Amino acid sequence: MTLLDFVRLTRAHLLSLVFLTLVGGAVAYGLTLRMPEVYLADASGYVRVAGSGTSTGDSLAANSLGGSKADSYLPLVTSRAVAERAIAATGIDASPAEVAGRVGASVAANSVILKVTATGPTPEESRVLADAVIKATAEEANAIETAADPSAKPIVSIVPIESALPGGKIAPNPKRSGLIGLVVGLGVAYALVFVRRQLDTRLRTVGDVEELTAASVLGVVPQTKELGVVRGRGRVGQLGIATEAFRQIRTNLRFVGVDDPARSIVVTSANAGEGKSTVAATLARVLGASGQSVVIIDADLRRPTLAKVFDVVGTVGLSHVLTGQVPVEDVLLETDEPNVRLVTSGRTPPNPSELLGSVRMHELVARLTEDHVVILDAPPLLPVTDAGVLAGFCDGTLLVFAVGRTHKEQARLAARMMSQVGGRVLGVVLNLAPQRKVGGVVYGGYGYSSYSSDYASRKAYDTAPVAESDVVEPVVPAGPGVPVPVAKPASKVRRTAARKAD
Known part of the structure; x- marks a missing residue:
């Protein structure tokens, strides 16, 4: 299919394309309004390593170890154990699997800062959950580090450094969903047009x-x-x-x-x-x-x-x-x-x-x-x-x-x-x-x-009265040797008879 064929196909089904596009946008917008609101909050923790010396080398080694430990603690954030600790601390009415699905964690490159995000149906619940998860992760990490000797002081620990603020609304977004619905509706409309064109067995062109x-x-x-x-x-x-x-x-x-x-x-x-x-x-x-x-x-x-x-x-x-x-x-x-x-x-x-x-x-x-x-x-x-x-x-x-x-x-x-x-x-x-x-x-x-308007103009032309200035009078020779005068051309020449003869 050439570009010209695509343009002709679009023109032939323009109303259907516009209708299905608007339907797609309206459906997406309406479904978005019926979705529950979701808020997002985040909290951070510092992965600290207890150093045995005060030299610069010891500090660099401790910082490097903290960065690697921070990466290794990422799976803990979404673990069942952390979710159970968070539920016990906040009293959220949710299962451990649901809580684990509502949280996430990340560590910036070459950093010892562990960032935890949490979602909830209200701004306050998302904030409470984010704080609880960062603290539960710290407790679970400490328990793992001292598993061999519970009385020993952990070498590595997570220290909460930033409490979460009330979460901001991230969903639903009716405007974005409406735009996505318009695009999807247009895509579905073109798909239906192309399928119909391929399945059409009747003469069209x-x-x-x-x-x-x-x-x-x-x-x-x-x-x-x-x-x-x-x-x-x-x-x-x-x-x-x-x-x-x-x-x-x-x-x-x-x-x-x-x-x-x-x-x-x-x-x-x-x-x-x-x-x-x-x-x-x-x-x-x-x-x-x-x-x-x-x-x-x-x-x-x-x-x-x-x-x-x-x-x-x-x-x-x-x-x-x-x-x-x-x-x-x-x-x-x-x-x-x-x-x-x-x-x-x-x-x-x-x-x-x-x-x-x-x-x-x-x-x-x-x-x-x-x-x-x-x-x-x-x-x-x-x-x-x-x-x-x-x-x-x-x-x-x-x-x-x-x-x-x-x-x-x-x-x-x-x-x-x-x-x-x-x-x-x-x-x-x-x-x-x-x-x-x-x-x-x-x-x-x-x-x-265009043929309709042309037909109307032709009909009006054929039935219009002829003005005296439009009539060309015949020129009769005066006789042998006498110059024949040239007739003055009319401003308009009627072709009705020629059309009828055609």
């Missing part, structure tokens, strides 16, 4: 499609309310922010096979419900709006949809033509787009695959492609074989996948099936893309919100 199918993505269609209506959806003037997406698909189709342009295009998907019929109908209308003569055929004889999409009555259609009951001229219906004709599915036959793979179907497509661009709305690839049969003799296939719905394995299988039947994949259309969540990933940081 253009890169996923190109890697799995080895086909180019011709366009990404956003999920809009205009394309969600039942009847009449996909009309050119009612596409909303999806207008530019279908214009891009139309433009990209022109560059697919420049020397051998596709005249018959099968539009199919991996599964039902991915929007193939909507894409087919809208693409036909957009091609018709650019001046091409288009015939769209509802080749989904099992679950026909185009009659509702174009809001027409489709009682007679393709199945009647393929069975020889009516000629194709009688089933070519006019639509809301002047250059687009529709052939509905007709009656549902018992053998759809056989009809679509018949010689009559071959001849029908070949005949219509002489004067028209033919778009066939085919059934999904994975459930039935109809789309594969059509792809075998048509010029190309357009695969429609739904963002966040189509699984990666399904996309791979769809591309493999097209390869097995010898079908030519013109490209892929990613449909139903969420406007904010996936747009930035697909377009490298540009979401559909």
